[in-house]
Each structure stands twice: as structure tokens, then as C-alpha cells.
Amino acid sequence: MDTAIKNSKAMVAGYAEWLEGRYARATARSYQLYVRNFFKYLKYWHRKIKDIKEVTPEIIAKYVTFIQASSKKNGIVASRLRFFAVKNFLEWLGTNDFIDTNPLEKVKAPKRDCGGYKGDILVEKEIWALLDAPAKKEKISARDKAILELLFWTAMTSHELVNLKVEDVDLGEFCVYVKRKGGKIKGRPMERAYRPMWRYGLYRGDFINSDKLPWFFLSRKGMKMDEATITRLIQKYAKKVGINEHVTVRMIRNSRAIHVGLYGASEEYVQEFVKQRNRKNGKFRRHR
Template sequence: MTAGEGRDHGRFDVVLEQFERHLRLERDLSPHTVRAYLGDVTALIAHLTAAGQTDLSGLDITGLRDWLGDQHQAGRSRATLARRTACARVFTAFCHRRGWLASDPGLLLGTAKAERRLPKVLDQTEAGAVLDAPAPDEPKDLRDRAMLELLYATGMRVSELCGLDVDDVDRDRNTVRVMGKGRRERTVPFGLPALRALDAWCVRGRPLWVREGSGPALFLGVRGGRVDQGTVRRVVHTRLAQVEGAPDMGPHGLRHTAATHLLEGGADLRSVQELLGHASLATTQIYTHVSIERLRAAYRQAHPRA
């Protein structure tokens, strides 16, 4: 702790600024996660301010529980409460290390478990209808098909897709280099349909959209810049809406679908973990539940004594 930080003694504006730097620079969290954590801490600070506190010196386990209790009374979901509990722990640990708190009250918080809902996924017929739908040979259509094929073939996140550069694709080995969460790099294979779609985009589509500032981005927007996540989401929603009976989902739904179909096809859980870039195998296990639920549904429909 610097002398200036000591004099500020946990003043809220200083704390929030330093916590943001910690999340961005020291923990290297994504911009989305940083925004979520800052929003949670801002809500906590508002709660403390309403209780008459002007700095962190009075923050204790009672204050944390009161804040979370208010969130519960306001009808916040279990997932939100779980995230805010986790954020409170990160925040109080940070403040304790900085000397703004004499002890770490977050250590006394119980664990709020989020309800894990099974993700929506396409069945294999629906996935085929989404990917094989006829489309014109125009740059936008070539790009959209390539993005959809790659999302389904690799299970990558939409942020990872948007961050791809041309030289991340190895056409000789049918693999793509992906930069995932926490700047963890992984190499993911893909099949011939995705390769053909990528070649069509790179040969007949991308050259028509390239501009001086396009750089090495693999997928471009109509103005020549790197494609953004909102555009990819619109493409996925639009294509799914054209398939009768398909559930409405975004790019993450294609990620769920890819993982589920891999497991249903006999892939082992550890391989799916590597392909998706999950840091923990426990995160990947949700897809075994998806497959079991689909098996149960088929059993109930088909077995005479189900």
C-alpha cells in the first residue's frame, strides 16, 4: 500500500478505481467480467453509503450479508446472487491486501450456488438444416456460412471467432489457433465442410471487403473492419429463425450444440474440455447432463413401459 492509499483509508472512489485496475491488469479479466464486477461493487458501495458509511472501515460480515439479503428480497436470481457473492469475496480480499480492511469479512460468506439450467441445443437434423440452407454466392452469405460452420465445428466462443486472424487457420492440418479466456491459446480441429466454407469466403468474399484498415482479421464487416460480436449474434438468430422447430439461441447455443453432439458421438469428456477451452472439467460436465436428458426424453417417447 502506498502512502497516498493509506491516507485515503479506503475512500470509495479510490477503492473503485484501484479495484478496476486490479481486475484489468493483474487478473487480466475480460471487459465483460470487469464491468459485471464493478457493477456489483458499485451496488455494494451504494448500500454502505445508504447506511451512513463513507469509507470501507466499517465493512464487516454483517454488512455483506445485509447487502446480499437485500438482493434476495429484491428478487435477484440465484445466478446473480452467486456472482455477487463471488465478487464480494474477490473485493474484500483485495481490500484486505491493500490494508483498507483490518480483516477479510468475505472469508465468512457462505457459498451461494447458482441454479444450473440445461442449455438449449439443436438436434443433428436441425444443425444440418441451419448449415446446409442454400444461400447466394455473395460476400455476406459466404462470410455468414463460414462463421456458422466454424462455430459449430469448433465450439469456440463468439469473442474467439471475432478475434481470429487469417493466419490462425492452418488449412494443411484443418486446425485453427484460438485465443481463449485468460489469454490461453489452444488449437482446435475442424472438418471439411468448415474448410470449404472458409476457402469460399477467403477466395470469393473477403477480398471484396478488404480495406486499408482491415488488417489480418479473418472475418470482416461490410465496411472492412473486424466483424463484431453483435453482427455474429444477429447472423445466428436469423439463420435459426429460418429452420422450423429450431430453438432460438445465439452463438453460445452453437457451442453447447457442438459439445453435446461430440459427446453423443462418443468423444470423451477430457477431449471436449480441451476443444472448448474450459479451465475445469467440472464446467464441461454440464454437457453430460444435456445428453442424459435427451436420452431420457427419447426413452419416454419410445419405450412402451416408460
């Protein structure tokens, strides 16, 4: 059998045929679904992998971390089901000599107690729901969407955000400039926050005192926003989309860092997002 990633449909079909009669119908359907999701993960996050034979234990370990994070709402049971479905699939490939070794053989299944993720990050579905929550086409919604998008895509702190001035925003260069400790100014790409920032820029002139105050984000009453207001704003939209946890700016930043870190970014790149170092060794503390 051709084990190229692009031939994933044929591999899943062969696996489904093998499952038939060996497992309950519902279990077989679930296993097929989880294996298809595994291929989607490889295609999206490991695009250099062209053949299932190229999958390494390191990639599998990242996948395990990924399913632990993305299955937070359904719990550890869902994570373990996904793990064993992929393990079973790889064992089937090995039994039929389609692959030489099973990269999942020595990787441990998700632990039954993986509470480190609960409450620390938002899964991707929650992040996108939160970012899309300010839906109305008016100045306050435009401002709030720009704030949420900027917090996520640049990993700014609430202090940095409320002190952002008009002159710090360069829409032409798709960049915002943040003053760090010691007065050092650092440019950060807006990434996907660019369009919401541009849209809010069109509305900013409608805010009271917009021509007098230098701050980029203004309150409804035409004043500088404070950090407590940002916290309330996040809570308002989190509640709107059904997120019951107390969502904070730090949680949004950690979510971005975790999702980037899971998908192959270096430690240094992840640290740029959260600036969170272990006091002893200076390494980013991943939640395990």
C-alpha cells in the first residue's frame, strides 16, 4: 500500500475494512474518525511530512500534547480514545508491513490526571469563538474586536494595550510598537489582528475626545481605558460564547503560546509570547 500522506483516504479505507467484525460498529466509526483527524493534524501542522513512514516519536509526542489540549472540554477519556485509535492504526500498518516501526510504541498515553491544562488555556474552538464574539457593526464592537485580536495575535499585556498610543500603531507596516522595561521599544507584527485594527481605526474618530487624547483605544465616554475595563470586557464576551472559566489576558497569551509551541515553534519563539521563565533554568513552563 502507498503510505504517502496524500493517500490517507486509501489507508483509512483499508483500516476500516480490517476493523469490520473485530470491533463494535460505533467503536470502528470512532477509530476511523480519529485516524482521519490525525492525518488532518499532520497535513496542517507537519506539512514537510510526506509519508507516514516519516512520522517520528517526537511528532507523536507533540500530537499527544495537542489532543490533551484540544480535548479539554471532553476530558481525558476523549484524549485517550484518540491516542489508542491512532496507536491501533499504526499497529495495523506495522502488522501488514506497510511501515517498519511504530513511532507510537514507546510514547505514553495521556495520563488520567492531566488537570494542568484545565483553566490554563483556551482550546482553539474557544479562542475563535471569543475573537468573533463582538459581532455588531458599530464603534464599540469594532474596538472590542480589535482589542481581543491584538491581545491574542501579539500577546500584549493589558498594561501594554491600554498604554498603546496612536503613534505606536503602524497600519502601513502591519505592526504595533510596544515600550518594554528600560524604555526599549519593540515592534510586533499584528498578524490577523490587522483587519480589525484597521476597521477600528475608521471608527476611532467617532469617540469623544479622539482628537485630544493620544491613546489608541478609548472608552465609551472618551477616556483612556484601564486594565480593569479590559478584564471586564474579556469576561463579557467569554460569557457570551459560553466559556464559564474566568478568562484573563494571561490565559489568552498562554493559549497563543501553547498552540504555537505545540506545532513546532522553538522555545525562544514561545517565550516571546509569554515572557514566562523558570527561575532556575530560564525555560518556559509548559503546563503538563
